[in-house]
Amino acid sequence: MSSIQNKTDVILIGAGVMSATLGSLLKELAPEWDIKVFEKLASAGEESSNEWNNAGTGHAALCELNYTSEKSDGSVDISKAVKVNEQFQLSRQFWSYLVSRNLIRNPQDFIMPIPHMSFVEGEKNVAFLKKRLEALSGNPLFQGMEFSDDPKKLKEWIPLMMGGRPSEEPIAATKIDSGTDVNFGALTRMMFDHLKRKNVKMHYNHSVEDMKRTSDGSWELKVRNIDSGTVEHHTAKFVFIGGGGGSLPLLQKTGIPESKHIGGFPVSGLFLVCKNPEVVAQHHAKVYGKAKVGAPPMSVPHLDTRYIDNKKSLLFGPFAGFSPKFLKTGSNLDLIGSVKPNNVVTMLAAGVKEMALTKYLIQQVMLSNEKRMDELREFIPTAKSEDWDIVVAGQRVQVIKDTEAGKGTLQFGTEVVSAADGSVAALLGASPGASTAVHVMLEVFAKCFPQHMTAWEPKIKEMIPSYGVSLVDNPALFEEIHTSTAQTLGLSQKELVYS
Template sequence: MSNRQTKTDVILIGAGIMSATLGTLLKELVPDWNITVFEKLENAGEESSNEWNNAGTGHAALCELNYTVEKSDGSIDVSKALSINEQFQVSKQFWSYLVESNLIRNPQDFIMPLPHLSLVQGEDNVTFLKKRFEALNHNPLFAGMEFSDDPGKLMEWIPLIMKDRISNEPIAATKIDSGTDVNFGALTRMLFDHLKRKNVDIKYKHSVDDIKRSGDGSWELKVRNVDSGAVERHTAKFVFIGGGGGSLLLLQKSGIPEGKHIGGFPVSGLFMVCKNPEVVAQHHAKVYGKAKVGAPPMSVPHLDTRFIDNKKSLLFGPFAGFSPKFLKTGSMFDLLGSVKPDNVLTMLAAGAKNVPLTKYLIQQVMLSKEERMEELREFIPSAKSEDWDIVVAGQRVQVIKDTVKGGKGTLQFGTELISAADGSIAALLGASPGASTAVSVMLDLIKKCFPQHIQEWEPKLKEMIPSYGVSLLEKPELIDEIQTSTGRTLGLTKELALVN
């Protein structure tokens, strides 16, 4: 290891959407702070944030049925859907601020308006969807949502899905036109280009191998140059571990008590992508179905229009699978290496609880292309094998921890922010809704880790995010105002589309 030690104010590990968001927020709040970013790959947004590695939905809970759960009394719990939608509104406000301030340009390169639909078959599912619609459509966050169980209306909404459909099962959908497609890979790269212009030191092909506490309370990182193998030491007062699935291993190396008794369960994924432009042209929406029994919530089947490299694409999936890697570019020993004395019982308990899930994932891995095509034909009855290719998606590592409600070794299907008691280090674990709520998650991090600055920073935070400190659910009059302004700035309104 080099004896030279480089000191900085903030270190961000991982050049994904989370580090990009936090770095951009901090540069607006305290421009004179020095920030260094370490990324082991060659470019920003190459792992979980990459456009081919995630759903790119712009998760606002408009169509994702796993965010609205039917309770034992038959009512629909929509609290999570409302919370996620509000968080997405926060993201749109921040992105609008960046565009209006000319910090990033051409929002159409990362966000596009696109209808979001939920689609179900079978009498019970149709009943559930109608109750979900009735629980949401009165809320201003879900204004404009429509429900239909009329095959004729559904043919207008989703012609590719309804064409050649011969099933006599009841079928229904909800549709809302305020949905989006977000290219988080493109947005991540835009933000890092902006950070580079702001003199943030971005070191690609640099891997963080170890993290330890220094005597003065700062953090010392052992960083290896991937090309040369040279090892450097870097210290910072604050460290954010935003390395996607790799965050857990680095959190464990930090040794903070808050990182104990936490494990990770890796889930891999595949998408099918349509290469026939004639088929792609027949579908313009994101259509989410219901997860199969035993499938993890992140495996909800969906047929998505995507805009990648300014080209319209069509993806179906995801097909879940199992790999012991914590990153797509990770090691086959990641899972084994994450088992520590403090979390071994938690991990064993999770393994015992999730035998059906493990079996399901293994079955998914073993599917042939034709078997995957059969699942696709549940969405597109006329789908032809020659029109579709398989794309390997990113790795997701679901958090395993002990909870009061779930007991020991409970598998979590969300994002978790873990921070030291003194706020000097934080890590983001988990997956969906992930990138779509990045701004809200990073605002939570700022509150937790920099409480002494919040009062001073509040005016700037409100400038960047007009609803900061206010619940949109409690101030519904703000919702229309915010959606109108962000829609205009980000090019999501029909009015602006006509002008352009």
């Protein structure tokens, strides 16, 4: 087999939304840099970013109850909700910039306005939801949120969920119209189409098999052309590992100290998809419930209106499952292969600490289709089994690392791991993930390109006007930005009601 040697400035591994975002930002900040992308599948956005492999929620903490925790004194901590919302606003601004410059077109193909709602049952949960609203109501990022425990009002908001519901159980919901449904697969493909026009070299059906340092501090990648079997060697000054669940094994191959004592635990997901158009037409919202006691944050049930391929769909889930694969297209040896001498104690400690998660996953794997329908009927009491099919969603690899909380701590969220010299960075973790892609890439820039940040700052502020500014502390700026991005992205002008 022949071997091909090439040099470039930047290599992006994985053709998902994270690499697409990083590449799109870099092409605005350093247009002269050469960029190559390697993806082992045949096209972009086919793993975690694919529209059928994630919930499609523009995560802004408008409805996700796991971002607002109840403290021991009974008050509600909204700090994480504010943080996630601010991060989503950065993404929304950058998408608006791309559309306004005609770098990507037809925003309705990737983002649609959709009310975001939280729905709870039982007196205790109703009281919590009311306190949550009170805590959020003074914050400009959450203005326009309504609360109701009136069955008549709820029937207006969520008629499908209210039909056939027993009247004796206390229920309540909050609703805010500024939510969005985001087709991250379509967005990813749009950004890569833009990058191809900017002479970014896309290499599909190419699998990165190894990485090693060169004498000048660059990285040499061993890449296999899956179609021809040819082995190629590509060298770059900076490498971003954005391969979803496949990022951890590649990070381990770098051998950098920062890659030690990190493990990953794969969790698969299933969704119920409604195939009855009459049922789909009766629901128009993303409605998030509350996770059951003992269940992990990624298990929050939600009933989602989705727009996929310009067609309205209705999904419910997720139901968790277990597979040793780190990607849907991965290997059953992925989990075992990720256990190394430097992380085996970390992984074992997590196994001991996370018995509740293990028990939960076993219960989820054992669920029959009718049991899944029973869980759906907590949202839609009249749901019929024949109206719903199962779709297998993407694999998520939750990060396990040693923290102040102890060895083998399971992390929920997204994390950037980078070398001390900034020559390589990897993205690990899951939700809120894609929604906060721009924030994550700004973090990559700060860690890996500190020498350029002063020169880049004016352009960053042009693309992301709130860069370096707290929108919570500048409500007038938030209103201005939110209104302008809504107009550019074709979102409803009724989104916000300012006091």
